[in-house]
Amino acid sequence: MNTVQADRWRGVVERTWRPAALLAACLAIWHLVTVTGLVEAYLVPSPAKTFGLLVDKWSYLSGHTWVTTYETILGFVIAGILGVLMAVAMVYSRTVESTAYPILLFAQVIPKIAIAPLFVVWLGFGFEPKVIVAVLMAFFPVVISTVTGLKSVDTEMLELAATMGGGPVKTFVKIRFPAALPHLFAGLKVAVTLAVTGAVVGEFVGSNEGLGYVILQANGNMDTPMLFAGLIVISLVGVLLFLLLDLAEKLMLPWHASRRGAAVTTLLAKGGS
């Protein structure tokens, strides 16, 4: 193993050992609490039982997991596209901004759980109401972060663009939008976790599939191991989607990641002027 590989390996260990230790500690406490009988088994099942169930009933759980994941991704993608378009319209038009902002804020503060039943009434028990709730949850952070990003370009850069004569479309494509990407990604990461919540809330309100349905059923049957298993899978879906976005950001914006990281040293070693 050469030193670069060794360094990289050490970096991975450095980053992961603390969260891994904390997770292990939580599992240990959970285990102890259940084994010692401090908490009744029907209230909190042991980790062994929960994970055992997760494995045994995986064929049942995986179908529902896929449903929730599908609703989440669909809602997230729609919110992403609509959110970016809305943000662009707001940044380029005062009128759109002043008209849309109050409505946007109003839509954001309405509790989604309270309006979800309405969508079920309108659209039935299919995936549509879940997707709509996911979109409503994820839309706001995308708009806000994209607006912030598009406005973060400094005026001198835009003045330079004006003297270069590329017109508004080229200025947007080559300067404004790429400059907004770090902000946009920050918004997308928040949005994807909210989209998971949105999909599950939609399922709570009226559904016969998905992890929200699984949890509701388990709750009704006092099946706490299944309830815990459902919760764990939902969390894992959220974490996985978040990590995928994080990876996409690193691949698409290496300049942004490296500016915060340690890659600077390679060039400084070459010597500046």
Next chain:
Amino acid sequence: MSTDVTVSTSAVAINDVSVRFQSKRAEVTAIQQVSLDVAPGEFVSIVGPSGCGKSTLLKLVSGLLAPSSGTVTLLGEQVRGPRHDIGFVFQRAALLEWRSARRNILLQAEMRGMNSAEAGKRADELIEMTGLSGFENALPHELSGGMQQRVALCRALLHQPRVLLMDEPFGALDALTREQMNVELHRVWRETGTTVLLVTHSIAESVYLANRVIVLTRRPAVVNEIIEVDLPADRDYSATMARPEFASATAHIRDLLGAVTGHD
């Protein structure tokens, strides 16, 4: 020959221009009835107290700002809206941080839809001329302040503009880097023959580089005095600094600026 010819042969003609800004509280007159003619190929420095209207003057010439009264003529054509036949360098390099040095320079070509092969060749020449060789692929955050400003200069020169506007381009650099940049800018100017308007706070810089130095008064800016720099065309840095003409010109400008800022 008629007087019209003299007007139309100026690279930049500022004619009785005033600029007023309307703020919430009051109206601010930044520039008051300034007139100035710059000949093609001339290097003109502009000095004056902070906030007197120097940046405003360059924005007028580039068409980024419209005068409240008077006219600005650039290369024989009256300025009405942003002009594309100039190069602009600001105090901050204003580079796109996701683009390499070379691709930042080429932004100029992409925005203008220039032939990419020609633009690439020209970019390489400029990189060579400004000593950026070896750093073409470096990202802005990997470059020193001086290097970043060189990239900004190359970008401003890529389309071979006949007029180059520079607003305190070396203001953020350390003294030594600044001197190096002065020497390089002098050489670039000699090689390209571009007309340059340079706004600066450094009196030494203003004299070393220019044919003429325009000294502005406090706001509202009017032209206080125009100093003809009586130095040889080709200027070695240390030799120029040591010349008596250089010393007297800088002393005179310092007096003028002291006089306009002194009794505040």
